[in-house]
Structure formats: C-alpha cells, structure tokens
Amino acid sequence: MSNSKEVDVLWLSQEECIESGAKDMDMILEYVEKVNLWLAEDKVVEPELLHLLWEEGNYSGKRIGVHAALIRSEEMRVAAVKGIPSNPLNPVERQTPRSNGMIILYNEDTGYPFAVMDDTIVSALRTGASSALGAKYCARPDSEVLGLVGCGVIQNAHIEATSKVMKNIKTVRLYDMNEDRAKQFADRWKHLGYNFEICKDVEQAVAQSDIVYTATNVNLGNEYIPKEWIKKGSFHSGVSMWDHKNEAILEGFNKYCMDYKLRLKDDKYPLSELTKAGKLAQDDIIELGQVIKGDKVIRENDDDSIFFVTLGICATDTANSYQIYQNAKERGLGTPVKLWSEPAMY
Numbered sequence: 001m002s003n004s005k006e007v008d009v010l011w012l013s014q015e016e017c018i019e020s021g022a023k024d025m026d027m028i029l030e031y032v033e034k035v036n037l038w039l040a041e042d043k044v045v046e047p048e049l050l051h052l053l054w055e056e057g058n059y060s061g062k063r064i065g066v067h068a069a070l071i072r073s074e075e076m077r078v079a080a081v082k083g084i085p086s087n088p089l090n091p092v093e094r095q096t097p098r099s100n101g102m103i104i105l106y107n108e109d110t111g112y113p114f115a116v117m118d119d120t121i122v123s124a125l126r127t128g129a130s131s132a133l134g135a136k137y138c139a140r141p142d143s144e145v146l147g148l149v150g151c152g153v154i155q156n157a158h159i160e161a162t163s164k165v166m167k168n169i170k171t172v173r174l175y176d177m178n179e180d181r182a183k184q185f186a187d188r189w190k191h192l193g194y195n196f197e198i199c200k201d202v203e204q205a206v207a208q209s210d211i212v213y214t215a216t217n218v219n220l221g222n223e224y225i226p227k228e229w230i231k232k233g234s235f236h237s238g239v240s241m242w243d244h245k246n247e248a249i250l251e252g253f254n255k256y257c258m259d260y261k262l263r264l265k266d267d268k269y270p271l272s273e274l275t276k277a278g279k280l281a282q283d284d285i286i287e288l289g290q291v292i293k294g295d296k297v298i299r300e301n302d303d304d305s306i307f308f309v310t311l312g313i314c315a316t317d318t319a320n321s322y323q324i325y326q327n328a329k330e331r332g333l334g335t336p337v338k339l340w341s342e343p344a345m346y
Contacts, residue, residue, distance in 0.1 A: 007339040012117035020327035022121040031319040032129040038073050040289030044315045045070040062087045067314035079106040080318035103321050115325045122320045128157025130310035131237035136165040137291045138306045139235035144170045147209030151176040151185035154215040171195045175205035212236040214243035227252035237308045241269045253307040256285040263311045
C-alpha cells in the first residue's frame with residue numbers, strides 16, 4: 001500500500017471531452033433522465049444556485065452561474081462544483097461562444113478534486129436534453145409541430161434531443177431576429193427530414209405549435225408571449241425564462257412542471273415570483289422526477305397545456321462529466337496536474 005500523499009488532478013480540454021463523448025446526445029439524455037429520477041429517489045443533493053451579475057438586475061446580460069451537486073446513487077458517488085460565465089456580446093463582438101463552463105469533480109472519500117474539465121458542451125446539450133425530457137413526459141405523444149424561438153446554440157441541442165424522444169414531429173417553425181440564422185439552422189438540420197418553416201414573426205412560431213422552446217436574450221420586463229398564443233394541449237419549455245407574460249403562464253396553461261422545485265426559493269424567474277406572490281401554489285407544480293418515477297401524473301388529457309421550467313440541474317452536468325472522465329481515462333486522454341506532492345498543512 002502506497003504511503004504517498006500526492007494528489008493529481010486530471011485536466012480535460014474541450015477537445016478531449018468531445019473525444020470522450022461530450023457530444024453524444026444519447027449519453028446526455030440517458031444521464032439527464034437518470035439524474036431526474038435520482039432526485040426523486042433522494043440520491044442527489046443540490047443547493048440553490050448562485051448568480052453573480054456584472055450589471056445589477058440584468059439577468060440575461062453578463063453573469064456567472066455557480067452550481068454544485070452531490071450524487072449518491074448505485075451507479076456513481078461523486079460531487080462537483082460548476083462555474084459558467086455568460087456574455088451575450090461574445091458572439092457579436094468577438095465571434096466566440098456566449099458561455100463557457102468548467103466543472104470540478106470531487107472524490108467522496110477524501111473530498112479532494114480528481115478532475116477539472118470543460119463543461120461548455122455538456123451544459124448546452126443537457127439543456128436541450130432537459131427540455132426534450134420534459135416533452136417526453138409532458139407533451140402529447142402525437143405532437144407534430146415544434147416551434148423554436150431563437151436559433152442559437154441551445155436550439156441546436158433542443159432539436160437534436162427532441163428528434164430522439166418525440167417521434168411524430170413533422171414540421172419545425174423557426175423564428176429568429178436574424179432571418180439568415182434561422183435559414184442556416186434549417187439547413188443544418190434538414191437531414192432530420194422535417195418541414196422547416198421560417199416565420200416572419202414570433203406568433204407564427206408559437207401560436208400553432210404543439211411543442212415550443214424559447215431560447216432568447218429577453219430580459220425581465222420585456223416578456224412578449226400573451227395567453228392568446230398558447231395552443232390548447234401544447235407543451236412549452238421556457239428556457240430563457242422571460243419570454244412568457246405572467247397572464248400567459250397563469251391563464252394560458254393549466255399544468256406546471258419543473259425539474260427541481262428547490263429553485264422556487266430563488267426569485268429570479270417567473271414561477272418563483274408567481275408562487276411567492278400567491279398567484280400559483282407550489283403544490284400545483286409537479287417535479288419531473290416524480291413523473292418519471294411514476295409517483296405523479298402530469299398530463300391527464302389531450303387539452304392539458306403544460307408550462308415546463310428547467311433551470312439547469314448541476315447533477316446532470318456532474319453525472320455526464322463523470323462518465324466523460326471515465327471514458328477519457330480508458331482512452332488515455334487528459335493531462336495530470338499536480339495539486340501537491342506533500343500537503344503543506346494537515
């Protein structure tokens with residue numbers, strides 16, 4: 001038995017993470033679903049997230065999200081801390097990604113880190129997988145029309161994930177303020193065989209769609225989707241949070257679901273504000289893991305209109321990153337970085 005007290009941490013670049021499965025949507029979906037179930041089985045600990053805003057009150061502007069999670073499942077026992085900065089001006093001014101994520105994985109026995117790795121790809125893909133998982137359990141199975149508002153990185157993840165879990169989609173309605181971007185998006189995903197319609201306004205993309213995902217830069221106070229645009233029986237995932245007016249949420253929908261109800265303690269998005277204001281009861285919101293587990297039913301008839309919120313469970317990043325780490329070790333990828341040879345204090 002070695003008496004060495006040396007601690008090494010494996011550094012994995014974005015390229016190495018991709019080589020180890022970060023873009024494998026089947027894997028991402030698998031672990032997003034597992035984590036939602038583990039949440040319902042009390043095998044996940046995840047505290048409230050922390051948002052650091054560079055500009056006070058501008059939640060869609062420059063910010064840094066700090067997340068943490070601990071998983072105690074039969075398959076894995078691991079903890080992680082994730083930081084993900086976001087700057088909407090990066091793609092415009094620098095032609096670089098809006099967001100970049102980094103995650104640190106920690107050993108349960110020692111509490112020491114054993115991997116530091118890129119989380120940008122996983123974070124984007126698991127967002128798309130989370131909405132698609134919501135659709136899998138909440139949308140009408142015969143949904144044929146998908147409406148996408150915004151045609152950026154996150155919508156790429158949305159359409160890929162949704163194509164794997166919703167098998168009756170025939171038409172995709174696209175709206176983006178930059179029509180060329182919508183056209184490029186349609187061209188990129190034409191191999192899926194869908195009929196792509198480029199919409200001239202947001203209403204065309206939303207009002208007659210069975211499944212709607214909003215992924216925009218809209219900030220608090222600029223909500224634009226009214227209750228009249230909510231199709232009866234539809235499923236909406238409000239990914240960018242500030243797209244739906246309160247009247248749309250309260251009167252356009254009759255069922256509510258989210259992936260992690262602890263987020264209701266937060267005051268930075270619509271459902272938490274509505275529950276704190278007494279306009280929506282917490283008990284009226286069903287946690288997705290309870291539906292997956294079979295403890296709750298969300299859709300009771302075809303006319304149920306369901307509003308879904310996913311706020312990014314760090315445990316989904318943790319589980320996928322841990323699997324990527326395992327794959328990377330098998331492939332001999334990564335750079336060991338010394339934390340210490342001998343601890344200076346103990």
